[in-house]
Amino acid sequence: MQRLNHLQESPSQTAGPYVHIGCVPNFAGIGGVYPNDLGATMIRDGALGEPITVTGTVFDGTGTPLKDALVEIWQADANGIYPGNDPRGPGDPNFTGWGRKAGEYDTGVWTFETIRPGAVPFPDGRMMAPHVSFWIVARGINTGLQTRMYFPGDPLLDKDPWLTRIEHQNRVATLIAQEKTPGTYQFDIHLQGPDETIFFDV
DSSP states (O other): OOOOTTOOOOOOOOOOTTHHHHHOTTTTTOOSSOSSOTTSOOBOTTOOSOEEEEEEEEEOTTSOBOTTOEEEEEEOOTTSOOTTSOTTOOOOTTBOSEEEEEOOTTTOEEEEEEEOOOOEEOTTSOEEOOEEEEEEEOTTOSSOEEEEEEOTTOTTGGGOTTGGGOSOGGGGGGGBOEEEETTEEEOOEESSSTTOOOOOOO
8 A cells, every 4th residue: 555645734824914815805905806705795685584783803812803804604594594505495595694704904893794594403303593603714823713603592592402512501601692782793702811702623
């Protein structure tokens, strides 16, 4: 058997200062690549469900906002179906289920206009509480971080198959958004410190 010692795993690298140029060129002031940055709009006319706004900031261990963070979200539609990749059906054709936003350069705040997701079935038949999955990259982060945002007061929170597996239940609160006004949710992500967000190894 031939040993392929020359094919080694590449070392991980941070997102670097050019992530915005490659992923959100219009945001970075570079026009002509795409009419709009990919993932900038998740909702089209006729989308089903409750429109919501999700906003937040990524903070480092000192509590300082990261002003170069790039955030992506994935979620089910209002009926709990992931658009384009769900055996139960194609999902809402007017909802993409995926978004990408960069934090504003002066504040680090990012904002998504989306739909409140429905509950999603777990493989064993239980229902997962409605949630939005997050992926975060920035300079200094070697591997994209994965987490989830849940909605306050949802009756499925106490039964969610993911939340109930968390050893330190007092930290579940780091995954619950704050409803600032009806339909507007704030979900700040803390990379380190006493309020460190729970991240998932997926």
